[in-house]
Amino acid sequence: MEQVKKAFIEALAAALPGQEIILERPRSGEMGDLAYPCFKAAKALGKNPAQLAKDLAAELRLEGAGILAAGPYLNLRLEPATRARILLEALLGTRPYGSGDPNGEVVIVEYSSPNIAKLFTIGHLRSTMIGHAQAQVNRYLGCEVVRINHLGDWGTQFGTLLAAYKHWAEAENPALELDFPWADEIPEKLRSPLYRLFQLYVRFHGAEEEDPALREEARDWFRRLEEGDPEARRLWSWFREISLRTFNRIYQRLGVAFDHLEMGEAFYQDQLVPAMRRLEEAGLLVEGQNGARIVDLEDVGIATPCLVQKADGASIYATRDLAAAMYRKETFHFDRCIYVVGADQILHFQQIFAVMTKLDPWFQGRMVHTPFGMINLPEGKMSTRKGNVIFLEDVLDEAVARVTAIIDEKNPDLPAKAEVAEMLGLGAVVFFNALNDRVKSITFTWDRVIALDGDTGPYVQYAHARICSVLRKAGGDWADLARPVQAPTPDSAVVAYGAAPLPADLAGLADAPAQALLFELAGLPDALRTMARENMATALARQLLSVAKAFSGFYTNCPILWAENTAEVRDARLALCVATARALRQGLFLMGIQAPEEM
Numbered sequence: 340m341e342q343v344k345k346a347f348i349e350a351l352a353a354a355l356p357g358q359e360i361i362l363e364r365p366r367s368g369e370m371g372d373l374a375y376p377c378f379k380a381a382k383a384l385g386k387n388p389a390q391l392a393k394d395l396a397a398e399l400r401l402e403g404a405g406i407l408a409a410g411p412y413l414n415l416r417l418e419p420a421t422r423a424r425i426l427l428e429a430l431l432g433t434r435p436y437g438s439g440d441p442n443g444e445v446v447i448v449e450y451s452s453p454n455i456a457k458l459f460t461i462g463h464l465r466s467t468m469i470g471h472a473q474a475q476v477n478r479y480l481g482c483e484v485v486r487i488n489h490l491g492d493w494g495t496q497f498g499t500l501l502a503a504y505k506h507w508a509e510a511e512n513p514a515l516e517l518d519f520p521w522a523d524e525i526p527e528k529l530r531s532p533l534y535r536l537f538q539l540y541v542r543f544h545g546a547e548e549e550d551p552a553l554r555e556e557a558r559d560w561f562r563r564l565e566e567g568d569p570e571a572r573r574l575w576s577w578f579r580e581i582s583l584r585t586f587n588r589i590y591q592r593l594g595v596a597f598d599h600l601e602m603g604e605a606f607y608q609d610q611l612v613p614a615m616r617r618l619e620e621a622g623l624l625v626e627g628q629n630g631a632r633i634v635d636l637e638d639v640g641i642a643t644p645c646l647v648q649k650a651d652g653a654s655i656y657a658t659r660d661l662a663a664a665m666y667r668k669e670t671f672h673f674d675r676c677i678y679v680v681g682a683d684q685i686l687h688f689q690q691i692f693a694v695m696t697k698l699d700p701w702f703q704g705r706m707v708h709t710p711f712g713m714i715n716l717p718e719g720k721m722s723t724r725k726g727n728v729i730f731l732e733d734v735l736d737e738a739v740a741r742v743t744a745i746i747d748e749k750n751p752d753l754p755a756k757a758e759v760a761e762m763l764g765l766g767a768v769v770f771f772n773a774l775n776d777r778v779k780s781i782t783f784t785w786d787r788v789i790a791l792d793g794d795t796g797p798y799v800q801y802a803h804a805r806i807c808s809v810l811r812k813a814g815g816d817w818a819d820l821a822r823p824v825q826a827p828t829p830d831s832a833v834v835a836y837g838a839a840p841l842p843a844d845l846a847g848l849a850d851a852p853a854q855a856l857l858f859e860l861a862g863l864p865d866a867l868r869t870m871a872r873e874n875m876a877t878a879l880a881r882q883l884l885s886v887a888k889a890f891s892g893f894y895t896n897c898p899i900l901w902a903e904n905t906a907e908v909r910d911a912r913l914a915l916c917v918a919t920a921r922a923l924r925q926g927l928f929l930m931g932i933q934a935p936e937e938m
């Protein structure tokens with residue numbers, strides 16, 4: 340398709356010298372494969388756009404394609420056999436469809452970044468899966484991606500945790516055992532040391548309201564931690580370990596991986612003083628109120644200064660982000676650093692980016708915050724402290740349970756039932772997150788987040804499974820052609836397929852439903868680029884739904900294994916099935932969703 344595009348652009352450029360040629364995709368394949376909107380050029384030439392389209396249609400010729408005026412648009416429409424050949428060639432080869440060559444661009448994607456001693460809520464799904472998809476698509480398009488988890492493993496909240504542990508747990512339950520006195524009140528799967536830690540944290544916040552002296556204790560413990568006090572360090576690393584064990588279990592379940600899980604906030608502890616010194620030497624660090632040290636940002640239009648150091652000398656969250664930015668420049672020389680963090684931190688990142696740009700213009704435009712909306716409950720904001728939260732694992736388990744119930748009813752003999760239910764349940768939740776515009780907040784209801792009908796992950800997964808079933812029935816090696824040469828892992832963005840033969844005769848794909856499916860498949864490369872540009876998977880999720888729907892139209896209207904088909908028709912249609920299965924599995928995989936072959 341790239342070649343067709345190039346030829347069309349060249350023809351247009353020759354006919355319209357001096358005009359920038361930007362192509363769009365028509366709404367349907369019946370209208371064409373590529374559209375050139377004539378508005379701008381018409382204006383420049385003092386013509387009516389529809390007239391210009393007509394003139395161009397009369398003038399331009401391209402082999403294998405018709406060039407037609409449709410109102411103010413000039414459309415290029417491939418002949419059915421040409422469209423089929425171009426797409427099948429691209430989809431049945433070994434080069435991943437729509438992928439880019441290595442382009443030397445280094446992209447850091449920082450995502451997930453939970454705070455230690457807190458449990459994963461449904462809210463964490465957003466950063467984790469949006470970030471994962473961004474890392475995957477950027478790799479797919481040829482960037483060198485560095486995946487960082489900026490774990491919240493340092494800061495005053497550790498003071499809180501240490502103080503709480505010393506205050507209550509050390510005497511009551513020093514090993515954070517599971518059989519603590521009120522364990523019965525806690526659901527089985529939460530009876531973990533992490534939950535115990537989390538409870539300490541909640542208890543502390545309740546108690547400090549009554550007893551402000553506790554706050555002092557917490558501050559003191561963080562100071563001891565920063566100064567390297569051995570007891571504080573020992574407890575800290577134990578708490579971190581406890582948390583990571585749970586986090587890793589969840590990452591594994593979601594199929595998410597990082598290149599640097601060690602680069603959390605604590606990683607920068609030795610770099611904080613040098614970072615502050617650099618700011619000071621640049622003349623940026625000034626005395627704020629009550630002895631705190633700040634960077635003033637009023638001159639760059641940000642009214643709130645960036646607080647860098649507290650009056651007691653303690654570092655804060657922002658200090659660690661500044662040190663991290665400096666470190667990342669030195670270490671990775673990145674072209675872009677994408678921070679996948681909630682919309683509640685927009686100001687924080689504006690401040691960080693502004694401070695870094697003041698310090699070193701190199702940072703200008705390289706750092707991007709991709710905020711996302713919160714997941715709220717119908718009754719309001721979730722708050723871990725107040726205990727009104729929905730835990731991510733509960734949502735995933737519930738999704739899997741609902742899928743299992745449906746399979747038990749409709750297809751009780753399905754092989755590998757548990758695995759398939761896991762793929763579909765997670766597919767529903769993860770696809771829901773991807774389909775929704777990242778910037779909008781979501782009100783959580785179980786039926787919404789775990790919907791299994793309509794525009795959902797399982798709908799796309801179902802299209803894939805149905806294709807696999809047709810291919811199995813076709814016999815020969817058809818089913819193998821839709822199977823990756825090795826199971827994909829999160830350490831690659833690519834689902835690798837071997838080359839599949841291209842049928843010589845593609846007349847079996849001339850019918851409108853087959854052409855419509857080819858047209859939707861042709862939309863995938865653009866969707867991937869949009870996904871990378873918008874830093875969200877919405878465009879890809881939508882395009883996969885369009886492909887799945889178009890497949891359904893093809894399947895219903897163009898018999899594939901019908902006895903009266905000629906072998907040529909059958910093979911052409913089967914080849915389109917293989918191509919579609921590959922595209923669907925690859926697309927889902929980029930979002931972090933598995934595609935079962937049977938369901």
Ligand code: ARG
Binds near residue numbers: 453680
């Ligand atoms: N740990 C933080 C939180 O849970 C998110 C960290 C975001 N990344 C960053 N570089 N500040 O709110």
